[in-house]
Amino acid sequence: MFFSVSNAYEKKRKELNKFATLSTPLTSEETIHCSKQLDHFINHYQNRKISKLNIHGSLEGYTLTLQIEGDLDMVTSEVLSSYIETNKHKWKSVQELNIDLGKLNFFDTSGIHSLILLILEVRDRNISIEKICTTKTSFEVLNLMGIPNALKEINCGNFIAI
Template sequence: MFISLSETFQRKRDEMFESAKNTPLTSKITVNHSQQLDHFINHFQSKRHSEIYIAEMLDNQTLTVKLKGQLDINTSSNLTNYIDQNKHQWLNVEKLYIDILDLHFFDTSGIKSIVSFMEEMKTKSISISLITTKRAFEILDLMGVTEVFDDCNDKTFHTI
């Protein structure tokens, strides 16, 4: 199950409108909903142009793909294109590490590109691990993504 930021925004907006129908606009619950919406709006207004940096290290049969920057709807195609252009070089890979320690923003489109990559590599019997921070892991877990990872890796999460 993936959670979309736009779906979450819409749900929060609907909750605010519903509470505003039944309570005064200055009620604690309506103000709380409004503040949550403000958070989304401020986040999207302050977001600059997305950039993703992809580095790989191939050491014998171990491939590490390191992602840095933002992995979102704008940059997920960059990752997909990178994988498509380079996967012919990874024929002898037995172990894949996907390092997202320096990924400071991701959305469901970005995570979908990682999951697709992992699923493709798993069909080749490649052992897959995700290197992540505890916070990013918790976000992925809230999104329901860790269940997908568990189905297509060696169940090893390297959390820092």
């Protein structure tokens, strides 16, 4: 499964152009909503710093909570992949997984790919993904890319914007 950030950006740009060429007022709710989504997307790129990623796992009973914080991008996606490989043998008793992305500052397609690999790994181990927490802004970007709907189709997690 591969998701392209540039395709999501281009899709949103075309959607805004469509509104501009129709006689839709630039102050309409649809146009403003579209514009805000594009702004959030652009801000993710403009606010990038040197990439760092931390993953904190805590097991409580049969529930594993992974808190992923920092920047999940091409540079750091290997950190998540390595975390999966290093720790998956410890997940034998895990029945539920919660993923907390609330402290994720930035992500790109490589990062999303490694997150999808995590989700598929736990699904293959019959671990139920209960919730995926994210910020409202990050959720809007992920939603632009179709991630929540794609995961819903394969019964993997419910997104909760905090």
